[in-house]
Amino acid sequence: MSDNRIFLVSRSARRRELLNQIGIRFELMLLRTASRQDGEVDESWLSGETPETYVQRVARDKALFGANLLLKRRMPKRLLLAADTTLDLDGEVIGKPKDANDAKAILKRLSGRTHKVLTSVALAMPHDIESPVKSCLSVSEVSFRVLNADEIDHYVATGEPMDKAGAYAIQGRAASFVASINGSYTGIVGLPLCETVTMLRELGYAV
Incomplete structure (x- = not known):
């Protein structure tokens, strides 16, 4: 394969950094807006969905949207990678905070407890009509120590939680x-590298 780049259907800087970390060559394919509700993909939590089925649906729909866009624009038929991350707290989907007060409320709920972080990765193959999407689900448990109100306020004031599922970045200040x-x-x-590389290799992508 002379050009082994993939399309990354994501605005996440963390996903770009992780792909660069392992030498995956990619180009960005962005959705129209930076908001959680992008228009092309329904990212609302639908009735009857578990956190697992929710995150898998959103990642799959992002990948399919990217594949359809690629075909409409007659772009090179490369693999497309999309992903979605959410938190599962007692069976409830916890996404990105709406504002600072919401971020504080989320962090208070996570304080001193264990929650799950779910990331689904979907690879779309626009050249394969029979099997257009291959996906995986990464499920991890994260336990927080007890947080006091002052440190929650200070952390939210940094702005770091505002574009993160669960209102925190494990790779940032919230590591403590x-x-x-x-x-x-x-x-x-935001991107399980072991599972992602395994899927890419199964599709013949040299990693």
């Missing part, structure tokens, strides 16, 4: 909140 993890660190950041 984490007592332990069980699972994939890169999955918690």
Whole structure:
């Protein structure tokens, strides 16, 4: 394969950094807006969905949207990678905070407890009509120490939580909140590299 780049259907700087870290060549394919509700993909939590089925649906729909856009624009038929990350707290989907007060409320709920971080990765193959999407789900457990109100206020004031699922970045200032993890660190950041590389290799992509 002379040009082994993929398209990354994501605005996440963390996902770009992780792909660069392992030498995956990619180009960005962005959705129209930076908001959680992008228009092309319904990212609302639908009735009857579990956190697992929710995050897998959103990642799959992002990949399919990118594949359809690629075909409409007659762009090179490369693999497209999309992903979505959410938190599961007692069976409830916890996404990005709406504002600072919401971020504080989320962090208070996570304080002293264990939650799950779910990241689904979907690879779309626009040249394969029979099997257009291959996906995986990474499930990790994160345990927080007890947080006091002052440190929650200080952390939210930094602005770091505002574009993060669960209102925190494990790779940032919130690293000190984490007592332990069980699972994939890169999955918690936003792209489970082991699972992603495994899928790429299964599709013949040299990694």
